[in-house]
Amino acid sequence: MADPVAWRAEVDGTxxxxxxxxxxxxxxCGPQIYAxxxxxxxxxxxxxxGTPGPFRVADGTVYATGGGHVRAVDAYTGVERWRFRGAIxxxxxxxxxxxxxxxxxxxxxxxLHVLSARNGAEKWRMEADPKLSAPLTDGxxxxxxxxxxxxxxxxxxxxxxxxxxxxxxxxxxxPEHGGPIELLGxxxxxxxxxxxxxxxxxLGFVAGVDVRTxxxxxxxxxxxDPGGGRPDEGxxxxxxxxxxxxxxxxxxxxxxxxxxxxxRQYRFTEPTRCSPPAMxxxxxxxxxxxxxxxAxxxxxxxxxxxxxxxxxxEGSGPPPVAVCRGRLLVGxxxxxxxxxxxxxxxxxA
Numbered sequence: 001m002a003d004p005v006a007w008r009a010e011v012d013g014t015x016x017x018x019x020x021x022x023x024x025x026x027x028x029c030g031p032q033i034y035a036x037x038x039x040x041x042x043x044x045x046x047x048x049x050g051t052p053g054p055f056r057v058a059d060g061t062v063y064a065t066g067g068g069h070v071r072a073v074d075a076y077t078g079v080e081r082w083r084f085r086g087a088i089x090x091x092x093x094x095x096x097x098x099x100x101x102x103x104x105x106x107x108x109x110x111x112l113h114v115l116s117a118r119n120g121a122e123k124w125r126m127e128a129d130p131k132l133s134a135p136l137t138d139g140x141x142x143x144x145x146x147x148x149x150x151x152x153x154x155x156x157x158x159x160x161x162x163x164x165x166x167x168x169x170x171x172x173x174x175p176e177h178g179g180p181i182e183l184l185g186x187x188x189x190x191x192x193x194x195x196x197x198x199x200x201x202x203l204g205f206v207a208g209v210d211v212r213t214x215x216x217x218x219x220x221x222x223x224x225d226p227g228g229g230r231p232d233e234g235x236x237x238x239x240x241x242x243x244x245x246x247x248x249x250x251x252x253x254x255x256x257x258x259x260x261x262x263x264r265q266y267r268f269t270e271p272t273r274c275s276p277p278a279m280x281x282x283x284x285x286x287x288x289x290x291x292x293x294x295a296x297x298x299x300x301x302x303x304x305x306x307x308x309x310x311x312x313x314e315g316s317g318p319p320p321v322a323v324c325r326g327r328l329l330v331g332x333x334x335x336x337x338x339x340x341x342x343x344x345x346x347x348x349a
Contacts, residue, residue, distance in 0.1 A: 006347045007041030008337045009034075014313060015331025016234040018320035021057040024075060025324060027331055028055060030232070033064055035078060036336070038324050045078025047071075052231040053089035054134075059117070063092045063099055066231070070101045072120060082120035086113065089231035096139025096156055098123065102132055112144055114159065124159045136183045136191065138211060143191055145181030149174050151193060153214055163214030170195055170205070170219070177203055182226055184247060185240035190217065190258055192245040194224040194238070206247055206256055218261035223249035227273060234317045237286070239276045246284065248274040253286055255298070266296040269306055275318040278328065281341045285328055287319035293330060295344065305344030311335070 009025075017028030024044065025036040031051050035044040050067025057063075061081070062073045070087040073080050086103040088110075093100040099115040110132040114123045126144075133145035141162055142154045149167030154160065167174045170181075177198055184192040190208045197203035207219040224247040226236035237248030244257040251271030255264045268274060272289035279285070283304060285295045291312045295304045309319050311333040320331040327338040327347065338347045 006338065008335055008348060009036050009041045009043065010335055012334070014316045014333045015320060015336060016052065016232060016317050017054065018322045018329060018331040018336070019055075019057060020322045020324045020329065022060070022075065024057075025322070025329065025336065026055070026057060026062065027336055028052065031066055033062065033073075035062075035075070041336075044076065047073060047078055047080070051089070054091035054231065054235060056092045056094055058094035061094075061117070063094055065089045065092065065101065070099070070115075070120075072099070072117070084113070084115055084120045084122070086111075091134045091235065093135045093137045093142075095137045098137065098139075098142075098156055100135040100137055100142060102135065105129075112142070114142065114156070126154070126159055131180070133180065133182045136186045138186060141211060143183055143186070143211070145183050145193060147180040149178045149181055149195070151181050151209070151214075153211070165209070165214055165216070169216070170207070171203060173203065182224070182236070184224075184238040184245055186211065187240045187245075188258065192238075192240065192256075194222075194226075194247060196224065196226070206245070206254075206261065208256075208258065208261055220256055220261040220263050222247060222254050222256065222263060223252060224254075225249040225273065232317070233273075234320055235276050237274045237276055237318075239278065241277065241279045241284075246277040246279075248277065248286065250274075253277055253284065253296075255284065264301055266294075266301050266303075268292070268294050269303075273318055275320045278321045278323050280323045280326075280328055283341055285321050285341070287321055287330065289318045291319070293319060293321065293328075293339065293344075295328075295341065307339060307344045307346070309333070 013029040053066030055064035087101040090102040109129040130147035151165040179196040206222040208217040253266040270290040275287040277286040
């Protein structure tokens, strides 16, 4: 009997984003988004968003940015339900019947738009002079980081401030030497954030924050490089994983535990940018801009195997990875394929 996940799918171009949700594989290739059946690899649909942009899958809908819009697309049919004009290519956040997107402000800075997930109608907005990070929400609160180093928590219903962390609260020197706050992920009542320094480390950090109170649970010196912010680079190298969060900078991936921020590092073969990591079978895996896919023992940091994606063009960003039915899924050039996490062997060969 053939392995039900041993398939390879073809795409037009190079895959820069990859995610799996509800037994469907979604791949971003330039301005196109593809949906494939996770069991067979059969193409279900594809859409063109005009320009590359991040997307998020939630509650049977794909929320895709690109071309100056955010589109709500049926996750199984690809039929567009609504679109909202004015969104820039920043990853949306979705929960509690609301969709959060970032747009340009009339003069400078950025605007946070909170939309109805049902029809795309704007519920409220917040304009800010400093640029804003990609937002997150747990359904009750909306979280956004600012370029001046502040972190805000707003009530999802009306946008009123619930709590905030000002720049000096991260570090006494942050107002002078620190930079923006980026949101990494949200899990089990903990909001993971990164502080990006204007000056070199040791000021850069990752912290865990209690979502209800805004209390900082821990802060760890750690490097995180989200890249230049170009939508054709792929998603930033960060992911919430079992037991904590993983963040990347050129040459290094760092795992931080949810409980106390204890760090463990994994060093890549080359000092290049990496994809968002994935954990599978006791391994931490990520693609690098050097066209490699590295797998590390999650407990020890030892490299278990490394595979080169020989077909991927140089300069096309790191190959994205995702977990699909017990296999590691890789987005390559004109193809999506599986890797056996035990051996690093490509399946099918």
